Amino acid sequence: MKLEMTLDERPGFLHALPLFDLFALVTMLLLLGPMFLSQSGISVEVPTSRFQMERYPKSVVVTVGPGGRDASLYLGRSSITLDDLSGQLAALKRDEEMSRAVVLLKADVGTSVGMERLLTEIILGAGFELALVGSPDDETSVSAPSSGKIE
Numbered sequence: 001m002k003l004e005m006t007l008d009e010r011p012g013f014l015h016a017l018p019l020f021d022l023f024a025l026v027t028m029l030l031l032l033g034p035m036f037l038s039q040s041g042i043s044v045e046v047p048t049s050r051f052q053m054e055r056y057p058k059s060v061v062v063t064v065g066p067g068g069r070d071a072s073l074y075l076g077r078s079s080i081t082l083d084d085l086s087g088q089l090a091a092l093k094r095d096e097e098m099s100r101a102v103v104l105l106k107a108d109v110g111t112s113v114g115m116e117r118l119l120t121e122i123i124l125g126a127g128f129e130l131a132l133v134g135s136p137d138d139e140t141s142v143s144a145p146s147s148g149k150i151e
Contacts, residue, residue, distance in 0.1 A: 044108035049134030056131070058101040060092060064119060066110025085119070089126035103128040 044065055062085070065072040073080055075088050092098045103123045107116050123130050 044106055046106055046133055046135050047109050053131060056102040058098060059104050060101050061104045061106060062119065063106040064108065064111050064115065066108040068112050068115055071111060071115060086122050086126060089123065093127055102131055104131050104133050106133040
C-alpha cells in the first residue's frame with residue numbers, strides 16, 4: 001500500500017525558518033560579542049574623555065585600581081607589583097613581536113595623580129608608547145586636534 005500525503009505542500013515558509021534562526025544567531029553574536037572580549041586586570045572606573053582613542057594592532061594593558069602605592073596593579077590579566085613592572089616591561093621590549101606595542105594605561109578615577117605619573121615614567125622609561133584610556137563622554141566624541149592644543 002502506497003502512502004499519499006493529503007496536506008498541501010508549502011515549502012516556502014518551512015525552508016525559511018532555518019534562515020530566521022541563523023539571522024537571529026548572527027544578530028545576537030554581533031550584539032553580545034564585545035561582552036565576550038577578554039578584559040585585562042580588574043574592573044576599574046576610568047575617567048570620561050571627549051576624545052576618541054584609535055585602535056592599536058598590538059597593545060599591552062596596564063590597569064591600576066584606586067589608591068596610592070598600595071593600589072592593585074595588573075599587566076594584562078596577571079597581578080604584579082610596582083617593583084616588578086619595569087622588569088616585565090623590559091622583558092616585553094626584548095620580545096621582537098611586542099617591542100612596538102603601545103601600552104594602554106587604565107587608571108581608576110580614584111588613582112592618585114602621583115601614582116599615574118610614576119606609572120607613566122616607568123612605561124615611557126621602558127621605551128614604549130603610552131595611551132591613557134578613558135570612557136566616552138555623554139556628548140559626541142571628537143578626534144584629538146592635530147596641533148596638540150585643546151580648544
